[in-house]
Amino acid sequence: MAALQEACSELNRKPSERTIRTILKEGGARPRRPQSVEDRHNDPLLRTRIAILFYWECLEDAMIVDILAAEGWHMPLSAFVRMRKKLGMKRRLKQSEVDRREAEFKRIIKEELDEGRLSGYGRNLLQAHFATKEDRMLLLGRDRLFKYVKELDPIGLYNRTSSFTRRRGTYTTPGPDFCWSMDAHCKLEDFGFQIYAAIDAETRYILWIYCGPSSRTMVSVLAQYGRAAAHYGRTPHLIRVDKGKETLLLADGHFQHALRVRGPETTFTECFCFGTSVRNVRIESWWQQMTRAGLGQWGDYFRRLVKEGQYSKASKMDRISMKFIYTPMIRKQLQGFVRTWNKHKIRRQRNRPHVIPGRPHVLYNYSQRPNQGDPIDTEYIKALNETTKGWKIHEYLPKTTIEFCKDILRREGFPSGRAAPANFVQSLGKEEHEIAYARLRYRLRQLSDGEQASLEETLAPLGGRKWKPTSTSDEVLDLYKEHAEDEDQLLELNELFGDMAQLDFEGDGVDEEAAPEEFLPGLRRGLGRRGRLNPPLAIVQARDVRERMNQS
Known part of the structure; x- marks a missing residue:
């Protein structure tokens, strides 16, 4: 329409918009239909992006619409909600469905509690944790999820509330990356x-x-x-x-x-x-x-090993056994909590x-x-x-040492050469990881002096660069x-x-x-991150912020 009006103006003619529409209609032209929800539904890239924002990042509908608009997909909120539902992405289950599946939900929560992953979690952290781990848990409301945890682990909830501390000193910053x-x-x-x-x-x-x-x-x-x-x-x-x-x-x-x-x-x-x-x-x-959230349990467990004579910092074989068995487990737990933390909602x-x-x-x-x-x-x-x-930077043991330890565990009855993740509820006796550590430690200590000397550790680069x-x-x-x-x-x-x-x-x-x-x-x-770098604030304002930070 605008292009046609511009062409007419070059001919010193200024027809109205209504006249142009009449001419186009008589010529058989039809107005372009805006892209429907069905058309967008067939865009695989858009479907993938929505799934990431919905399942992985746990965002609300309004926030997803804003992000999609910034990335080039424009649609009203109501159209997005219809599209999300057509893709099978639900926000909540019906109450009858929740009641019917209550035992299933509690079983999943109990498994996570037994593995020590939910210690110290509040409502928002719980919701963020389960949202990506179990898609079906996303349909469970935040308060109901917390209610189940309270029923299954009342002692853990009490320990969480009793350990609250109030930190002194606060400061504000003018923006991200300050x-x-x-x-x-x-x-x-x-x-x-x-x-x-x-x-x-x-x-x-x-x-x-x-x-x-x-x-x-x-x-x-x-x-x-x-x-x-x-x-x-x-x-x-x-x-x-x-x-x-x-x-x-x-x-x-x-x-x-x-x-x-x-x-x-x-x-x-x-x-x-x-x-x-x-x-x-x-x-x-x-x-x-x-x-x-669980890191403290590792300290308690390792101190128990020291008390029982199962670990000595002075023993090279003990250090290798400890790093081989527990470094992957601790890294996995740390990363799981970081992902949960970065997605959880900080309340006002x-x-x-x-x-x-x-x-x-x-x-x-x-x-x-x-x-x-x-x-x-x-x-x-x-x-x-x-x-x-x-x-x-990510090496915790040399590859030759790792393969040697894996071979030992395979011969000891661990087909994968690794132990199962930690479970700190030990009512049925020692957990698999503790058994694997004890057997690996015993076998390494039985090696000859020459064989022990051939096993190397990854040492810290103490010499600087x-x-x-x-x-x-x-x-x-x-x-x-x-x-x-x-x-x-x-x-x-x-x-x-x-x-x-x-x-x-x-x-x-x-x-x-x-x-x-x-x-x-x-x-x-x-997709790549949105946002352009903005210049820093004036140096005077930055100094004021730093002074407030130093005084806190």
């Missing part, structure tokens, strides 16, 4: 498991979590940061960590990147903030949630108005507030990742010295920094495997 809060979880270090994670302070979105034998080394933390920056395509305006020496290379690396993308006038305190773990409230609060809190309600992954990926992160300098991040690619001290690094080190807790830590920092220029961490020439899903738990699937 501040990444990073910290290590040290409760399982004595057993060979080091855990490190980062959370976006604005949205509570878990950016990554790492479990391995060497998370608290300078190289490991730097490698995690570099891979996350490459994955998300941006770095935060500010990083907040504690005073551990493992963040020295991270501080220098992030500072030099900020100098490249913001300009040489950038100061260290404008992009890096460190203090005590108690003040790092975002990640510390999340560690409490993680501990209540009347007494804590600074808490932003919503689902962390939606708040992070589809925020209505300007993103405060810095676009990455691709060449710099690539070079940074090249320096650590020789160390395989090829890193030449610069004036920038000197500034970072001086700031760390100011915050050294005692003379021993100061001497250790001087020794570490003095050795960096002489120690190499070379790659072995082998391309590193792509970072698996469990390291960077982004929940978007199929």
Whole structure:
């Protein structure tokens, strides 16, 4: 219509829209019918995207419509609801159906409780957990689901409510990627498991979590940061960590990147903030949630093994047995909780108005507030990742050692060479994983000295990487010295920094495997992330925010 009117205007004729419609109708033209729900139903890409948003990300209808519109599929809410129902995606079951299947629902919940996966879960975490694990559980209302858990595990519910703590100190940030809060979880270090994670302070979105034998080394933390920056395509305006020496290379690396993308006038305190773990409230609060959700049970179990003489940190065979049996289990549990956390709904809190309600992954990926992160300098991040690619970040034991342990378990009656997942309800005796650990430990200890020596562990890259001290690094080190807790830590920092220029961490020439899903738990699937990088706030406003954070 518009094109025809424009053509007529070029001929100095201005027919009305009604005249044009009459001419088109007499010529046999018909108005184009808008795409119907049936037409959209036949689009496989759209069907797949809706299934991901509905089942995997557990979003409400209105949010799904907004996301689809941003990605090019426009439809009113009512049309989407009709399409969703035609695809068989229901929101609720009829009450009669719920009553009929009550025993089935309780059986599924009981299995999850027995495996220790629901410890400390509230209503929203429960709903997010079951929504993706069991499609049919998505049809169960949040309150009814919590009611079943309350009936099946009243003691666990009591322990959850009695363990609540109120954290002091709050702060707000101007948008996503303004501040990444990073910290290590040290409760399982004595057993060979080091855990490190980062959370976006604005949205509570878990950016990554790492479990391995060497998370608290300078190289490991730097490698995690570099891979996350490459994955998300941006770095935060500010990083907040504690005073551990493992963040020295991270501080220098992030500072030099900020100098490249913001300009040489950038100061260290404008992009890096460190203090005590108690003040790092975002990640510390999340560690409490993680501990209540099942991680704490591992500590209790491992301490029992030590008390019974079944594990000694000084024994190489014990360390290998522990890592082989339990690293995959702990990683799986951590990733399951991260996925649940990023999808669960944070409620609006009347007494804590600074808490932003919503689902962390939606708040992070589809925020209505300007993103405060810095676009990455691709060449710099690539070079940074090249320096650590020789160390395989996800390796917990060498492949030869893993295959040797699998062969032993196969001969001991475990066909897959692995034990079943942990189940902490041990009323029927020892669980399969504990039996597998005991047998593997016994067989490894029976090996000759030569055979034991041939079994290797994956050691932490304690030597640092090829890193030449610069004036920038000197500034970072001086700031760390100011915050050294005692003379021993100061001497250790001087020794570490003095050795960096002489120690190499070379790659072995082998391309590193792509970072698996469990390291960077982004929940978007199929299509790329929406949203463009917005420039950071004015430096004066950013400084005000940092001052409030330091005072909290």
